[in-house]
Amino acid sequence: MVRKKYNSAYARKALKLRRRRRARLFMFGSLFSVILVMIMTFALGGSDNIFGERNFGDYSQISGSSINFSSSSVEQSSDTQVAASNGYTICVDPGHGFDDPGTSYDGVLESEINLAVALKLRDLLVQNGFEVIMTHETNSSPDISLLSLDSRCQLANSSDVDLYISLHCNSYEDDESVSGIRLYHYTHASEASIQYAETVAAAIASELDATCPVFGENYQVTREVSMPSILVEMGFITNEGDRTLFQDEAWQEKMAAGAFNGIKSYCETYIG
Ligand SMILES: [Zn+2]
Known part of the structure; x- marks a missing residue:
């Protein structure tokens, strides 16, 4: 009974680690895409390009709002150093x-x-x-x-x-x-x-x-x-x-x- 419990906990932990790896890959992929798009935007002259009507200024606003959202959640534990995940x-x-x-x-x-x-x-x-x-x-x-x-x-x-x-x-x-x-x-x-x-x-x-x-x-x-x-x-x-x-x-x-x-x-x- 105990053994089964621990096995299931181990399986959950392995699943979480796989999910985190996928999330990290997605995050780095997304970051790479954003950087590539920004380089192309500068190279092509800003507004009339792949963003269509959304010029570089609009894009900055969208980024800004997500940055504000992230920083507000970080503020809740501003004194907290975050270590690498241990899976629990x-x-x-x-x-x-x-x-x-x-x-x-x-x-x-x-x-x-x-x-x-x-x-x-x-x-x-x-x-x-x-x-x-x-x-x-x-x-x-x-x-x-x-x-x-x-x-x-x-x-x-x-x-x-x-x-x-x-x-x-x-x-x-x-x-x-x-x-x-x-x-x-x-x-x-x-x-x-x-x-x-x-x-x-x-x-x-x-x-x-x-x-x-x-x-x-x-x-x-x-x-x-x-x-x-x-x-x-x-x-x-x-x-x-x-x-x-x-x-x-x-x-x-x-x-x-x-x-x-x-x-x-x-x-x-x-x-x-
Ligand atoms: Zn109470």
Whole structure:
């Protein structure tokens, strides 16, 4: 059963590498064509040639709009160095967002903490050659439909994702002394999901010098995605100590590093 899972993961990875090679060939082919056309345009005197009525100025505008589009997506991770792809794709899901703050306490919003850690995790993954699919990269999205649990699961299931991770903060107003990190897989999770959960929990515990117990639970994002999936409750917003840590950028970076180390370790050890 496990063997079959790994074989299928290997096949997906090989397929993705083939797709990327084709995409690279297409990109270089397209670039070569554009350069050739530009040289011919200059040689033939600009406007009255192969572009028909579209003169060189029009062509520049078209190029400009696509350049603007690319640079706006690069801006989202402007500090991120992008490494060569390692063939793995991770879906990172900051819990809640937009007009759903999740739980909140003493002015601290769960959705903001989830997003802050998720963006740090995204950057670490991208810097190390992972492809990352974010369920959202801002909490000001006007399109709430993108943030429904159904949409998040559909996005992952339709995107050839290897692993899914959802980040949340816990809450327990009845007893504010309750604290600590907890990590969840689906109650009836696959062996791969359980192994993934235990690997990430160990890495988080090590990075933060804390305990990170693993539980089975019936969360939609662990139940309805087709790849190994975990949900991390990074601590309790109702606990003063955890709430203070949530707002500490150094702690956010350590939490992201722990999750990253676990994801990398699981990929290298169990997917190959
Ligand atoms: Zn939550």
